[in-house]
Amino acid sequence: xxxxxxxxxxxxxxxxxxxLSEDTRNNILAHVKDALIAHKDEIFAANAKxxxxxxxxxxxxxxxxxxxxxxxKLADVTNGINELIKLADPVGQIQLxxxxxxxxxxxxxxxxxxxIGIIFEARPDxxxxxxxxxxxxxxxxxxxxxxxxANTNKALFDVIYSTAVANGAPEGCMLQASQHNEIDELxxxxxxxxLLIPRGSNAFVQYIMNNTKIPxxxxxxxxxxxxxxxxxxxxxxIPIIIDAKTQYTAACNSTETLLIHRDVADEMLPAIARSLxxxxxxxxxxxxxxxxxxRAYTTDGQTNGSHTKAATDSQNDFxxxxxxxxxxxxxxxxxxxxxxxxVQEAIAHINHFGSHHTDCIVTENADTAALFMQLVDSAxxxxxxxxxxxxxxxxxxxxxxxxxxxxxxxxxxxGLEGLVTYKYKLYGHGQIVDDYATGKKQFHFKNL
Amino acid sequence: xxxxxxxxxxxxxxxxxxxLSEDTRNNILAHVKDALIAHKDEIFAANAKxxxxxxxxxxxxxxxxxxxxxxxKLADVTNGINELIKLADPVGQIQLxxxxxxxxxxxxxxxxxxxIGIIFEARPDxxxxxxxxxxxxxxxxxxxxxxxxANTNKALFDVIYSTAVANGAPEGCMLQASQHNEIDELxxxxxxxxLLIPRGSNAFVQYIMNNTKIPxxxxxxxxxxxxxxxxxxxxxxIPIIIDAKTQYTAACNSTETLLIHRDVADEMLPAIARSLxxxxxxxxxxxxxxxxxxRAYTTDGQTNGSHTKAATDSQNDFxxxxxxxxxxxxxxxxxxxxxxxxVQEAIAHINHFGSHHTDCIVTENADTAALFMQLVDSAxxxxxxxxxxxxxxxxxxxxxxxxxxxxxxxxxxxGLEGLVTYKYKLYGHGQIVDDYATGKKQFHFKNL
Numbered sequence: 001x002x003x004x005x006x007x008x009x010x011x012x013x014x015x016x017x018x019x020l021s022e023d024t025r026n027n028i029l030a031h032v033k034d035a036l037i038a039h040k041d042e043i044f045a046a047n048a049k050x051x052x053x054x055x056x057x058x059x060x061x062x063x064x065x066x067x068x069x070x071x072x073k074l075a076d077v078t079n080g081i082n083e084l085i086k087l088a089d090p091v092g093q094i095q096l097x098x099x100x101x102x103x104x105x106x107x108x109x110x111x112x113x114x115x116i117g118i119i120f121e122a123r124p125d126x127x128x129x130x131x132x133x134x135x136x137x138x139x140x141x142x143x144x145x146x147x148x149x150a151n152t153n154k155a156l157f158d159v160i161y162s163t164a165v166a167n168g169a170p171e172g173c174m175l176q177a178s179q180h181n182e183i184d185e186l187x188x189x190x191x192x193x194x195l196l197i198p199r200g201s202n203a204f205v206q207y208i209m210n211n212t213k214i215p216x217x218x219x220x221x222x223x224x225x226x227x228x229x230x231x232x233x234x235x236x237x238i239p240i241i242i243d244a245k246t247q248y249t250a251a252c253n254s255t256e257t258l259l260i261h262r263d264v265a266d267e268m269l270p271a272i273a274r275s276l277x278x279x280x281x282x283x284x285x286x287x288x289x290x291x292x293x294x295r296a297y298t299t300d301g302q303t304n305g306s307h308t309k310a311a312t313d314s315q316n317d318f319x320x321x322x323x324x325x326x327x328x329x330x331x332x333x334x335x336x337x338x339x340x341x342x343v344q345e346a347i348a349h350i351n352h353f354g355s356h357h358t359d360c361i362v363t364e365n366a367d368t369a370a371l372f373m374q375l376v377d378s379a380x381x382x383x384x385x386x387x388x389x390x391x392x393x394x395x396x397x398x399x400x401x402x403x404x405x406x407x408x409x410x411x412x413x414x415g416l417e418g419l420v421t422y423k424y425k426l427y428g429h430g431q432i433v434d435d436y437a438t439g440k441k442q443f444h445f446k447n448l
Numbered sequence: 449x450x451x452x453x454x455x456x457x458x459x460x461x462x463x464x465x466x467x468l469s470e471d472t473r474n475n476i477l478a479h480v481k482d483a484l485i486a487h488k489d490e491i492f493a494a495n496a497k498x499x500x501x502x503x504x505x506x507x508x509x510x511x512x513x514x515x516x517x518x519x520x521k522l523a524d525v526t527n528g529i530n531e532l533i534k535l536a537d538p539v540g541q542i543q544l545x546x547x548x549x550x551x552x553x554x555x556x557x558x559x560x561x562x563x564i565g566i567i568f569e570a571r572p573d574x575x576x577x578x579x580x581x582x583x584x585x586x587x588x589x590x591x592x593x594x595x596x597x598a599n600t601n602k603a604l605f606d607v608i609y610s611t612a613v614a615n616g617a618p619e620g621c622m623l624q625a626s627q628h629n630e631i632d633e634l635x636x637x638x639x640x641x642x643l644l645i646p647r648g649s650n651a652f653v654q655y656i657m658n659n660t661k662i663p664x665x666x667x668x669x670x671x672x673x674x675x676x677x678x679x680x681x682x683x684x685x686i687p688i689i690i691d692a693k694t695q696y697t698a699a700c701n702s703t704e705t706l707l708i709h710r711d712v713a714d715e716m717l718p719a720i721a722r723s724l725x726x727x728x729x730x731x732x733x734x735x736x737x738x739x740x741x742x743r744a745y746t747t748d749g750q751t752n753g754s755h756t757k758a759a760t761d762s763q764n765d766f767x768x769x770x771x772x773x774x775x776x777x778x779x780x781x782x783x784x785x786x787x788x789x790x791v792q793e794a795i796a797h798i799n800h801f802g803s804h805h806t807d808c809i810v811t812e813n814a815d816t817a818a819l820f821m822q823l824v825d826s827a828x829x830x831x832x833x834x835x836x837x838x839x840x841x842x843x844x845x846x847x848x849x850x851x852x853x854x855x856x857x858x859x860x861x862x863g864l865e866g867l868v869t870y871k872y873k874l875y876g877h878g879q880i881v882d883d884y885a886t887g888k889k890q891f892h893f894k895n896l
Contacts, residue, residue, distance in 0.1 A: 015799060015823045098844055104833060106843055113855050114825065194855050213658065215856040236878035243880035351463060373873050375463045377562065385552060385876025394884070395554055395872070396546055396893035407561050407642050407869040408663040408857040421855040424843070425821050428833025430684035432691035436842070445844035 003185035006175055007142060007192035010115050013172030014140045018112040020168060022089040028135050028167045033081040035163040036128070036156070040074055046155035047124065054148060069124040069152050077128040080399060084136050087398050090416040091138050097448040100426075101441060105448070107425045112138035114194040116419065117186050118401070119208070121200055122146025127156050131174060133401050135164060137419040142186060142193065144177040154178065187212035197402050197414075202329060217414065219405035221329045222252030223355040224387040227346040227372070229363035230261040234268050236384050237362045238275050243386040244360065246279045250331050252403060253358050253380075253390040257326055257336040259346045265289075265339045270296030276335060284319040285337030293318050293337065326353040343368050347375045354378060356405045358390040358412075379405055379412035451633035454623055455590060455640035458563050461620030462588045466560040468616060470537040476583050476615045481529040483611040484576070484604070488522055494603035495572065502596060517572040517600050525576040528847060532584050535846050538864040539586050545896040548874075549889060553896070555873045560586035562642040564867065565634050566849070567656070569648055570594025575604050579622060581849050583612060585867040590634060590641065592625040602626065635660035645850050645862075650777060665862065667853040669777045670700030671803040672835040675794040675820070677811035678709040682716050684832055685810045686723050691834040692808065694727045698779050700851060701806050701828075701838040705774055705784040707794045713737075713787045718744030724783060732767040733785030741766050741785065774801040791816050795823045802826060804853045806838040806860075827853055827860035 001009075020028075036043070047069040054064050096108035116139050120126045127145050134141040145153040157176040164173050177186060186193065190213040197217050198208040205220040226244050228237050244255035260269055273283060273293045283293055297318075326336050326349070340346045343361070350359050358380035361372040373381040380390045390413060392400025397415030404410050410418030435441040449457075468476075484491070495517040502512050544556035564587050568574045575593050582589040593601040605624040612621050625634060634641065638661040646656040646666050653668040674692050676685050692703035708717055721731060721741045731741055745766075774784050774797070788794045791809070798807050806828035809820040821829040828838045838861060840848025845863030852858050858866030883889040 012796075012799075015795070015825060018825075019822050100837075100842065100844060104837075210661065215663070215854065217856070233878070239878060239880050243882050247880070247882045247885065347463070348460075351460075369875075374467050377463060377466075378871065380872045380874060382874040383876060385874055385879040386881050388881035389548075389552075389874055389876075389879070390872075394548065394881070394891065396548060396891065406663065408665070411869050412872045421859050423821075423826065424828045424838075424860045426828060426830040426833055426837055427817075428831060428837075430681070430687060431833040431837070432687050432695070433834050433836035433842070434691050434695045437695065443842065443844065 003177070003182055004189055004192075007115060007186070007189040010140045010142070010172035010175060011192040013170035014112070014114045016170040017140050017173050018091075018114070018138045020138055022091070024168045025135055025138060026085045028164050028169055029081050029085050029132060031167050032132065032135070032160050032163045033078045035159050036074065036078060039155070039159045040071075043069060043074075043152065043155045043159070046151040047149075049151040050149050059148070063122075063148075066121075066123050067149050067152075069149075069156075073125050077125050080129060081132050083398050084132050087136070087416065090136070090420045095422060099446040099448055100443050101431070101436075102444075103429045104431050105427045107427075108422050109425055110420045110422045113419060113421050115140045115142070115192055117142040117144070117189075117193045117196045117214070119144045119183060119186075119196070119198045119200065120146070122148035124149050124152040124156055126199075127153050128160070129399055130401060131157075131160050133399055133416060133419060134174070135169070137416050139419055140173050142175045142177055144183060144186070147180065150178060184211075187214065190214045199402050215409070217404045217406060217409060217418065218402050219252060219355065219357060221355045222254070222357040222403075223257065223327060223329050223353065224253055224255045224357050224390075225257045225259055225346075225350045225354055225359040226255045226387060227259040227340075227343070227350070227359070227361045228261060228264065228268060228272070229343060229346075229361055229365065229368055230263040231365035231368060232261075232264065232268065232362040233364055233384075234271065237268065238272055240360065240362055240384065240386050241272060242275060242279055244388055245276065245281055245335050246333065247386070247388050249333055251388065253387050254331070255335070255360070255387050256328065256330055257338065257353070259338050259340050259349060261343070261346075262339050262341055265292055269293065269337075269339075273297070273337075279333075281333045281335050282319075283335055283337050284321045286323060286339065287320050289337040289339050290318050290320050329355070343372055347372060351375075351377050357403070358382065358387045360385065360387050379403070451625070451630055452637055452640075455563060455634070455637040458588045458590070458620040458623060459640040461618035462560070462562045464618040465588050465621050466539075466562070466586045468586055470539070472616045473583055473586060474533045476612050476617055477529050477533050477580060479615050480580065480583070480608050480611045481526045483607050484522065484526060487603070487607045488519075491517060491522075491600065491603045491607070494599040495597075497599040498597050507596065511570075511596075514569075514571050515597050515600075517597075521573050525573050528577060529580050531846050532580050535584070535864065538584070538868045543870060547894040547896055548891050549879065549884075550892075551877045552879045553875045555875075556870050557873055558868045558870045561867060561869050563588045563590070563640055565590040565592070565637075565641045565644045565662070567592045567631060567634075567644070567646045567648065568594070570596035572597050572600040572604055574647075575601050576608070577847055578849060579605075579608050581847055581864060581867060582622070583617070585864050587867055588621050590623045590625055592631060592634070595628065598626060632659075635662065638662045647850055663857070665852045665854060665857060665866065666850050667700060667803065667805060669803045670702070670805040670851075671705065671775060671777050671801065672701055672703045672805050672838075673705045673707055673794075673798045673802055673807040674703045674835060675707040675788075675791070675798070675807070675809045676709060676712065676716060676720070677791060677794075677809055677813065677816055678711040679813035679816060680709075680712065680716065680810040681812055681832075682719060685716065686720055688808065688810055688832065688834050689720060690723060690727055692836055693724065693729055693783050694781065695834070695836050697781055699836065701835050702779070703783070703808070703835050704776065704778055705786065705801070707786050707788050707797060709791070709794075710787050710789050713740055717741065717785075717787075721745070721785075727781075729781045729783050730766075731783055731785050732769045734771060734787065735768050737785040737787050738766050738768050777803070791820055795820060799823075799825050805851070806830065806835045808833065808835050827851070
């Protein structure tokens with residue numbers, strides 16, 4: 001069966017999936033949790049194959065850590081399923097109840113989206129999380145994980161799928177795509193697939209967005225900013241920028257650009273630059289930022305009694321970049337630096353060069369913060385905390401299917417709420433529009 | 449200035465537009481209302497030109513009625529603006545307030561989408577409604593109306609735009625596109641335009657959807673169904689189907705297909721068919737539906753004492769169509785008819801052939817209705833009332849920017865709520881993620 005046929009069959013089954021009761025969906029999740037534990041030896045054995053292949057292919061240790069699926073990761077995902085079971089049902093929520101006229105009642109009720117295609121990175125725990133979220137929200141899912149964890153994914157999928165079907169889910173509830181060419185096939189299934197959620201590199205997500213008629217939810221890049229205002233508290237600014245840049249450099253919510261108010265640049269930038277250097281961060285930026293940072297590094301050198309060495313270091317450590325070169329997502333220990341005249345310039349810079357993901361102002365001035373948070377056009381606008389907080393778990397959503405920088409549908413970290421839509425149910429007793437058009441009857445609109 | 453430059457400038461101004469206070473936006477609307485009345489002579493004169501051109505081009509009377517902008521239409525739109533001013537502010541609503549940890553507070557706040565491109569039919573009142581909705585919701589708008597009302601649109605736009613700017617809106621708040629080729633230019637402005645709302649023919653909306661990277665909200669077609677269940681009350685069924693088909697045939701929410709349960713087809717279909725015939729509706733459908741309807745027409749003929757004429761009529765009035773030919777949107781006094789074995793077949797037919805717009809079941813059986821309304825995958829699912837109710841005004845939204853059949857973002861009739869998104873605001877005091885990652889601190893997630 002090709003992808004067109006498979007998703008078309010899934011579409012037909014999506015109505016059955018959407019009709020499963022909350023109890024049935026939570027019961028499936030409970031059985032999935034037990035089955036994952038019961039089949040852990042097969043899953044770990046499959047993961048051992050993936051790990052051996054990773055070893056052979058010389059994959060970096062940091063990446064291998066993500067590929068690994070062991071007792072610890074199993075405990076994480078089963079705990080996650082327990083939490084998910086406890087979350088309120090996202091389906092069947094009555095969002096509006098209004099009597100339009102006597103005996104004519106309108107309800108807006110949340111319901112599953114239908115068929116969702118999710119393409120995610122090589123992380124076996126992601127497969128469990130995503131499929132659990134889809135079960136909880138009554139959606140059918142096409143799952144395509146990274147090839148580096150193909151064996152683990154297959155083992156996990158087989159357990160989850162067979163358990164779901166054995167406990168009441170329709171046959172077309174889930175489908176695993178394992179071949180890379182199936183991604184292109186999936187992109188053409190706009191008649192059957194309601195939403196695509198791609199996770200991965202900028203280039204990959206851009207490719208998805210540019211090659212399908214299916215709505216796409218996600219983000220291509222994360223060019224996040226931290227702006228140090230003239231009213232910043234330096235004792236907050238330094239830990240925030242260090243965390244935002246270095247806590248996990250590969251994350252989309254890491255800060256890529258530091259903006260600093262001109263009035264405090266001379267005073268604060270040297271200390272910030274030295275601290276960043278201590279954490280292994282290389283700086284790039286405008287010529288005027290370079291001047292201040294070079295002095296900081298030089299002073300640093302002098303303190304250590306080695307002026308000449310520090311001067312050389314500072315040339316290696318700081319690269320001057322043009323004003324129009326602030327749209328790079330480093331995902332590495334590199335940070336762009338720019339001095340701005342005021343908060344307005346910071347806002348304009350962020351709206352122009354940013355990716356509308358998450359941006360922070362460090363300031364003690366509530367008015368400046370309010371202005372920044374209103375005018376910066378991003379999914380997350382922060383005062384005095386690290387941009388790394390942009391995450392569904394940290395927001396208390398229990399789980400996250402991805403982060404969206406779109407303004408349509410869900411924005412920011414997307415939990416269960418982003419996996420449902422709604423429908424309007426209208427209950428009448430023979431009412432016709434002509435009676436209202438001719439003025440024979442009038443609407444009275446009473447919210448119930 | 450071309451469309452790329454114009455929308456790029458508009459994008460920069462959209463942050464100012466988004467920051468206008470509720471008072472400023474409502475004040476602009478109040479002034480717009482007064483200005484339309486003050487400038488009514490110029491507007492009516494411009495409309496006279498459009499009406500004269502319509503006369504010259506032999507445009508149908510029914511269409512001319514929509515082009516006309518007179519005292520009556522002016523009163524409608526100014527009343528509409530008054531109602532809009534009274535509606536709750538869609539911007540700045542706090543949708544979620546949660547303490548993640550002590551001194552770390554998350555808020556989800558509604559905000560304007562930004563720049564919206566709206567392409568609408570030749571109806572001058574639509575220009576006023578749409579621009580008012582965008583002002584109320586703090587959005588910038590590119591407006592492209594039908595060419596048949598170009599003079600009226602220009603006069604209306606000039607009044608609205610100059611009044612908005614004079615009362616605090618930024619220069620880039622609104623832009624009128626008047627040339628058809630500007631639509632294609634607009635489609636390429638995905639860097640500046642956040643959302644497109646096309647209204648018009650199926651082919652036109654499909655064209656928009658297939659030729660832009662900008663998210664599109666709307667509906668290409670409206671293939672709505674009315675299903676007469678075995679437990680239907682015939683006294684409700686007949687007025688409902690007559691209204692759903694004939695009250696305004698050109699509307700997207702008119703019923704295009706009548707489905708009827710086999711158990712009651714013999715009993716109910718003849719009466720329904722005769723009533724539809726009396727209202728000038730031509731029927732098409734499956735061979736078995738034809739058999740029943742021909743008998744109805746013949747009986748009808750016999751009653752009138754003219755058997756032969758009726759038999760001939762029935763051949764002209766009923767066209768047999770294949771089972772796979774139910775995907776036509778007639779927008780005319782034509783109705784497809786099919787007999788189904790049960791509600792499940794009706795649901796499957798609607799989900800397969802429908803456009804997920806609005807579909808109705810006529811039944812006195814609450815369980816059957818519940819099943820239908822859960823499983824039919826449409827923006828509107830109705831029991832015992834006309835599909836023509838699918839409309840923002842009739843739902844009590846005060847105004848409508850369009851109807852969406854998408855499941856992403858707004859679905860069904862879209863009022864102000866569909867013109868806003870949200871952002872997450874996070875207020876901290878120097879919090880960093882590393883403290884939570886290392887277990888030094890824990891989130892406690894308290895909704896405030």
